[in-house]
Amino acid sequence: MTLADSDRDLVVAELDREPTPAEAALFENLWSEHCAYRSSRPLLSAFDSEGDQVVVGPGDDAAVVALPTDDDADDVYITMGIESHNHPSYVDPFDGAATGVGGIVRDTLSMGAYPIALADSLYFGDFDREHSRYLFEGVVEGISHYGNCIGVPTVAGSVAFHDDYEGNPLVNVSCIGLIDDPDRLVTAEAQEPGNKLVLVGNATGRDGLGGASFASEDLSEDAETEDRPAVQVGDPYTEKLLIEANEALVDEGLVESARDLGAAGLGGATSEMVAKGGLGARIDLEKVHQREPNMNALEILLAESQERMAYEVRPENVERVEEIAERYDLGCSVIGEITEGNYVCEFEGETVVDVDAYFLGEGAPMNDLPAEEPSQPERDLPDVDLAEAVETVVGHPNTASKRWVYRQYDHEVQVRTARRPGDDAAILAVREAGTGLAYSAGADPNWTEAAPYEGARAVALENATNVAAKGATPLAAVDCLNGGNPEKPDVYGGFTGIVDGLADMCETLSTPVVGGNVSLYNDSPSGPIPPTPTLALVGTKEGYDAPPLDLAGEGTLLVVGDLPLSGEADARLGGSQYLASHGGSDAFPELPDDPAGLVETLAEVADFDSTLATHDASHGGLAVTLAEMVHDDAGADVELDSAALLFHEQAGRAVVETTDPEAVRAAFDGVAPVAEIGSADDSGTLSLSVGDEDVELDAAAIRDLRSVIERELE
Template identity: 70%
Template sequence: MSLPESDRELIVDALGREPTAAESALFENLWSEHCAYRSSRPLLSAFESEGESVVVGPGDDAAVVEVPTADESDDLYLTLGIESHNHPSYVDPFDGAATGVGGIVRDTLSMGAYPIALADSLYFGSFEDEHSKYLMDGVVEGISHYGNCIGVPTVTGSADFHADYEGNPLVNVACVGRLPPENLITAVAQEPGNKLVLVGNATGRDGLGGASFASEDLDEDAETEDRPAVQVGDPYAEKLLIEANEVLVDEDLVESARDLGAAGLGGASSELVAKGGLGAAIDLDRVHQREPNMSPLEILLAESQERMCYEVRPEHVDRVAEVADRFDLGCSVIGEVTEGNYVCTYTDDAGEREIVVDVDAEFLGEGAPMNDLESVTPETPSTTLPDPAPALSEAFEAVVASPNTASKRWIYRQYDHEVGVRTSLGPGDDAAVLALPEVSPPGVDAAGDVADEPVGLAISAGAAPHWTASDPVAGAKAVALENATNLAAKGATPIAAVDCLNGGNPEKPDVYGGFSGIVDGLASMCETLSVPVVGGNVSLYNDSVSGPIPPTPTLAMIGSRPGVDVPTASVDTEGELLLIDADDSGPAESLGGSEYLAQFGGTAPGPDLPTDPSARLDAITAVAREPTTRAVHDISQGGLAVALAELCTPHVGLSVSLPEPTTDAGAAGVLFAEGPGRVLVQTTDPTAVRKIVGDAGRVRSLGHPTDDGTLSITVDDTSFEYTMAEIRSLRSTIVDALE
């Protein structure tokens, strides 16, 4: 990329002169779509980001929310952030994905928090394509290597396959951090005269121009030509940085902080002082460097990993250096906070001092003009069903064996999800659950028998590309409801969410219209559910020679519950199996965005949604907390067919009779509709479940568990059954292909 002429004219007018080479490169990167959100920022006001639990909302490196507790004496904050590393993961799957993990972890550190959990949401092209498997293999290895080495558990996530990701996979990673309230710091510079201290790895030439690279379409030569723009990670240095950051924050040595990510040192340091309405004087010669003869532009824009920029009081500088040395990290006092411009100086080859950057920090960080783009609203698809319709058993096998609905065990078994000893329920269930032993749940009497019970933290993350490809607005609403249902199924009440909004080239009206749709849909449902969206990330220009990606609104949502004794998504031999589904809005039998249509052809409007989703979720949450509830599992991708298959275990099956069809979709609608907000419940007290649900939904008895190791399904006078060995074989698509 190069600085657009319209931007250059605006900059020349503000500076009263032509920008230097370093200034031009800084503006090019910080005014890029990746950093400035020039096409998306006008849309983001749709999100409600305030709430009782919100401490720090959008605009910082990560959001901060308060965990509901029994009393104020054990208050605990959590940080929540999400990032994308899409283009780098196409060019170099291992390093692209690995450094994506490193970046979101450092966002957590910059708030003063300690990272306790990761969630990765991955999107690849058709699973049958060998290149997609290559990308998936490298991405998963990169995430597992980095996360495992730094000792942060990857506890949940998602993996989806769609042909339109073939030329541009998505790698979205969320991180949750633990933060005692007294340790909170932000990226807002505090006071002139304070020093700017760079701590971490030395600066090299890797990742140059990464922000601008992320703001353009991928071309067919990207894997070779754009490799220098991909950063190279060192997780062992990141682990040292995590521990050093904890010491610095505990000793109250840091006034503000910013991790070095997009646009490197220039981005981090200028944004830090701009947020405080201040400036900086930076001596680029003082930056500890990995390679000789680096130019000022390279020093400013290199995105070398594992680096933090701290604002430090002068009297604390020596102690910061001691801590850095203790953890074998580099440390440079590179300048100080001022009341003037953002100024960078450098000694040239002739030994002369020169000013290479002298600009207003706020203009550099916030001055990019917003784009006014044409938008075309995608048409709502009509309903066309497969003709001829496949036999139900054939459809069942195809849908259950699809990579989108099959077991993701091959992925998550490569992650250490138990390190840190907080994980109570790990990958493979609706949501992960972590124990927060620092705090007691609300309503728990400190003198009672359960005084030592911790708060349970539930985490869900993901999207559903087929939903949003078929109907961006309805699909995005369904994504939000699906993540909230995952939490409710574990008895958790939502606290907050962050989003990663992925789209194609926004300069194409139909693409921008689809992107606008997912923003509107996600914002609408989150507001309906009273879930504040406290931060996030936008990734556009996910477009390649194979075309744009589907509009993809990844959502990461956290919730809390008393204790960590939660119902899992696996049945045992006791009780009855119930379905909590439709209210007066009618049955959830629309096949819009379903895996069934993806397998056999056809179109339909987006997934069905309840008329009162909040009441439905409240009921599901209450049911999940009942002591007589044995298992709860939400119904989403693959519909009832996949949910029933997932509930079974090697030794416990199910015998079920499903409701009669009420739409033209027939039995296929009953089995394969993917409307969220529905769950399967195994209980020993069906009456209690019906009483709890009341008018929030309909409770129907489907059948009961069996100990004969088979799944038997009857629907619309058709019956079929599979042994658990057959189910396991069907669901092993990914494992069988990649082992």
């Protein structure tokens, strides 16, 4: 570990002396891009994080949002958090992904919440490559193993394949937690000098050393072997015990503040707690319960061993905390106390750290980096046979069924999942509030590679449309902003574009972005990743029912929100899977003028008695949307004027099967266009008439095309 010369100069000036080795390592990790957001923080003010529903916004381990309830009902809160575990998942896909799940769950615990749902958004190199499949299989196995063992359902997410993730996959995991009593809310802000710092959970070992600094560097050719010591190793069975112990501690009101031990380990968690409270701490590192002999101060301070929580506890409650830890067979150490002075760590009678906690946490200088705006492509469309294009796009791993992934996850544990994976959004039954919670997460690298700003706006609108198609209106969102090396002006320009695009659309939708994560330096010898703005968005509705995406086979098929079908705009194919598969280029599609009105109206229409099915239309265009809606007992007969109308991927659209088309048109009058494209029937066949070409695919043929991932991996 090496503290940069310019940073060392600032530290020396502040301390008026040279830093100790432990201090230098602590500054290197806490001032890294991963912890300090040195290149991204100047951009993040673009996000609107406020709203009547926001209880705790950005800056804590997770955000807290109030659910709508009846006037006479007690307040019910959810927590929202999202994290990346990108570099570790390249080096060790199983443990990297598994510990990503463990970390975001502990972020949830530290707010006093019980974790009720997970969503994973995964990005890999081309599916045809053996190494991409190795990473894909290992990551999915790690997520399923950890999530299933701890009893938290994985109910939503996304998977995308793109050449530019070959040297650096992305693993973004979000978590929803439940706080059914506002008095249970805990934050990471230390409260009072004299309170004790208590470490509960697994023993500390040497795994994960330097994880924060490792996550702030480009991956090298030798990363899989050289950086393995920086990857944490998870133990989900201990995490499950920690979940239940945390619940008991919060139930009894024993926790004054809490922080999960994640990036920069004990040093990161405890220094951030006291810095938030404008306080200090005195910690005896020898009192930390350890898994390995002869650990030195730096190792104890910075190891990122998993399944550990730091609690602030009143002196009179320490004994009870120890009793609960023992009941759950968890290690427990009273390691120090809150003070009014500096952040001080001692080891073997020597002071190894003595710094101002606020300077340690907030003193890193921000980077002022040049940014180049990406150029817009010219139109150059391929000439492809319609039947070939339909089969290629419907059967591409990006748009094909992800059943192979989500069937490995236990998505029904806790008995809240009212709408399971495979639909536009999952729906959780939050019975404590009488509310259905719709949950959608993902991004599309084809979109943001083609047009970072407009593509990110489309990502936000698409996630909002997902929840609206199930009858829910957006409540709040968290984001995971992934980019390459920000020191490259073109890369930083693309990253700036996705931040501004996501922020602008979320503000337009009146959806506060209440927290998030930034992951930069996702760069490798094969090049940078596409700028990737994963959004995890929740919406609410009365009750837990929602229209399916499967056709009923007896209604009129309408497309709402499609500008080209209404003649208001060209069918632009930029960012589409059609162009990704067949070559060519085009401008990115325009988006609706009134996205908020469209989303609100779609949520209303989804709950009409006359609505038989609804499905968001986005990735793969109408070709994929309609193929997903057809099944053995229901088909569709559809007519369009051109192939561009079948394959363009404008966000903010949905297909509605209805027995009352006029009611849908009336609802959207003055809000968004509505176009009739055909009808549903009981044929079990998708019949497409596009210009002067016709294509027919029965349900069995569609299933075969869409099962490419299962077929190749089993």
